[in-house]
Amino acid sequence: MKLRLSVLMIAISLLSYSCRTLGKKDSKEVPSSIQKEVQVGRLLAARLAKKYRIIRDPDFTIYLNQVTSRLTAISSRQELQFVTGILDTQEVNAFACPGGYIFITLGALQKIDTEEELAGVLAHEISHITLNHSGHFEDPEPIIDIISQLLAPGGDIISSFAQNAMGMLLDELLTKGRSKAFELEADKAGVLLLAELNYGMDSYMKYLNKLKTLPENQTIVNTHPPVGERLALLERMILDQKLQLKGTPQKSNSYKTHFNQFMKGRKSN
Amino acid sequence: MYIKVKSSFGDGYIMKLFLSKMPPGGKVQFGSEIDKSTSVKARSRASSYTETAAARGYSESAILRTRGSQSDYDFDAIQWLEKVSKMGMDGKK
Numbered sequence: 001m002k003l004r005l006s007v008l009m010i011a012i013s014l015l016s017y018s019c020r021t022l023g024k025k026d027s028k029e030v031p032s033s034i035q036k037e038v039q040v041g042r043l044l045a046a047r048l049a050k051k052y053r054i055i056r057d058p059d060f061t062i063y064l065n066q067v068t069s070r071l072t073a074i075s076s077r078q079e080l081q082f083v084t085g086i087l088d089t090q091e092v093n094a095f096a097c098p099g100g101y102i103f104i105t106l107g108a109l110q111k112i113d114t115e116e117e118l119a120g121v122l123a124h125e126i127s128h129i130t131l132n133h134s135g136h137f138e139d140p141e142p143i144i145d146i147i148s149q150l151l152a153p154g155g156d157i158i159s160s161f162a163q164n165a166m167g168m169l170l171d172e173l174l175t176k177g178r179s180k181a182f183e184l185e186a187d188k189a190g191v192l193l194l195a196e197l198n199y200g201m202d203s204y205m206k207y208l209n210k211l212k213t214l215p216e217n218q219t220i221v222n223t224h225p226p227v228g229e230r231l232a233l234l235e236r237m238i239l240d241q242k243l244q245l246k247g248t249p250q251k252s253n254s255y256k257t258h259f260n261q262f263m264k265g266r267k268s269n
Numbered sequence: 270m271y272i273k274v275k276s277s278f279g280d281g282y283i284m285k286l287f288l289s290k291m292p293p294g295g296k297v298q299f300g301s302e303i304d305k306s307t308s309v310k311a312r313s314r315a316s317s318y319t320e321t322a323a324a325r326g327y328s329e330s331a332i333l334r335t336r337g338s339q340s341d342y343d344f345d346a347i348q349w350l351e352k353v354s355k356m357g358m359d360g361k362k
Contacts, residue, residue, distance in 0.1 A: 030291070045350075046342035054346040058353050065357035076289035083354040085346075101347075130286055188270055189286045 030079050034099075036137035036162070038080070041099025043166045044173075045085075048095060048103055052087035055106065060262035061086060063254075067115060068102065068122050074196055075130045082129075084122065092211065093220045095173050096125035098134040111210050115255040116247060120194055120204025127189035133182040134169055177223030187230050188237055200247035201238060205231055 055061075061084070068084045080100035087095075092107040102125045112118050128134070172178055191201040211220065212227045224230070238245055271282045 034291075042347060043342070046344045046347050049343040049346040049350075050341055054343070054350060056346070056349055058356070061350070061353045062357035065354040068354075069358055074287070076287050078289060079291045081351075081354070083350055085350045127286065185270070189284075192270070192284060193286060 033137045034079060037134075038099035040137055040162050040165045040169070041097040041101050041134075043162055044097040044169050045083075045101035045103070047166065047170060048087065048097070048173075049085070052089045052103075052105070054103075055086040055088050055266075057086070057262050057265060059265075060258055063258045064104070064118075064122075067119055068126070070197060071119060071123050071126055071193055072100075075126060075193070077130050080129070082126065091219055092214055093218070094121050094125050096128035096133075097173075098129065098137065098169070100129060102126070102129075109259060112207065112255065112259075114203060114253055116194070116199045116203030117207040118255050119197070119199045120190060120201075120207050123190035123193040123199075123204070124186050127186040127193065128178070128182070131182075131185060131189060133178055133186065134172075137165065173223070174219060175223070180225045183225050184230065184233055187234055191234055191238075192243075194247070195243060198248040200245065201234070201243065202245045203247070205234060208234075 064084045064086070065082075068082050072080075072082045077100070082100040082102065084102045084104065086109065087103045087105045089105050090107040090110075091105050092111055093105050094108055095103045097103075102122065104121060104125075108121060109118075112121065177183070187204075191204055194201055194204060208227050208231055214221055216222070237243070270285060272285055272288065274281060274283050274288070
C-alpha cells in the first residue's frame with residue numbers, strides 16, 4: 001500500500017513538473033528541442049574529441065573560430081553558439097554536429113591554401129547545422145527520461161534519448177554518410193553563404209578539386225557523393241543563377257600565416 | 270534552396286539558410302563560463318544529484334564515470350574548445 005502511494009505521488013509530481021515545463025512559453029525562450037539538439041551535439045562532439053583528440057592550439061583555434069563566426073553572423077541559427085575545433089588526424093574531413101559543433105581535421109587543414117577555401121569548408125558544415133540535416137530533436141518520451149533520471153543510482157547526465165540519437169549520428173558521420181540530397185544541398189547553401197560575405201565561390205570548388213585524388217580508404221570518399229558530381233551541380237547553379245564566381249580579392253593570405261605558425265608550434269613541441 | 274514567404278511587409282523569396290524559426294534574442298548557453306555544462310544545466314531540475322555534483326566542481330567526465338562510460342567521451346576537450354571559441358568572439362588573444 002505504502003509503495004503504491006509513493007509511486008502515485010511520484011507520478012503526480014512528475015506530471016505537474018512536466019505540465020509546468022511544457023506550459024511555460026516565452027517567445028524568446030529557447031525551445032526544449034533546441035536545448036536537446038545542443039545536448040546531443042555536445043555529446044557527439046565529446047565522442048569525436050575522444051576518438052581523434054582535439055589539438056589544443058589556442059591561437060589557431062581562435063582564428064578558425066573567427067572565420068566561423070563571420071559566416072554564422074548572417075545565418076538563421078542565431079540561438080546557437082558555433083564552435084570549431086581541430087581533430088588530430090591525417091584523414092581529410094570535416095564534421096558538423098548538431099547544436100553548432102564543427103570539427104576540421106589536420107589532414108583537411110593541410111590541403112587548404114587560402115582563407116577562402118577554409119571558409120568554403122566551414123560554410124558547408126555550417127549549412128548542415130543551419131538546415132537541420134541531423135533532424136529535429138523532439139524527445140518522444142520525456143516522462144520516461146525524467147523517471148529514469150530519478151531512479152538512476154548516483155544520477156546520470158546522458159538520457160537514453162540523447163545517447164541513442166548520438167549513436168545514430170556517429171554512424172552517419174563516420175560510416176554511412178548523410179543522404180546525398182543533404183550533401184548537395186549543403187554544397188549549394190555553403191557557396192551562397194560564401195557569396196554573401198564576398199568570399200569567392202570558386203575557392204570552395206578549388207578545395208573540392210583537391211579531394212578528387214584522395215584514396216578510397218578515406219572516410220570522406222565513402223560518406224560523400226563523388227566530387228565530380230558535386231562540382232557539376234555547383235557549376236550549373238552558378239550558371240543558372242548568374243552568380244559571381246570570384247569574391248573580393250584578399251589583400252594577404254592570413255590563412256597561410258596562421259597555419260604556418262600553428263605547424264611551427266607543433267614541430268617545436 | 271529558396272522558399273516563398275508571405276508577410277505584412279510583402280511576399281517574396283528568401284534563402285532557407287536565412288529563415289529563422291526563433292525570434293532574435295534567445296541563445297543556448299554553454300557551460301564553460303560558469304563551469305557547469307549545458308547538459309548539467311538542462312538536467313538540474315530533474316536530477317539534484319548532477320546539480321550537486323557540478324556545484325562540488327566535478328567535471329562532466331567525472332559524473333559520467335558513475336555510469337562507466339568515461340572512456341568514450343572527452344568533455345574536458347570540449348570545455349576547452351568552448352572557452353577558446355568564446356575568446357575568439359570577444360576578440361581576446
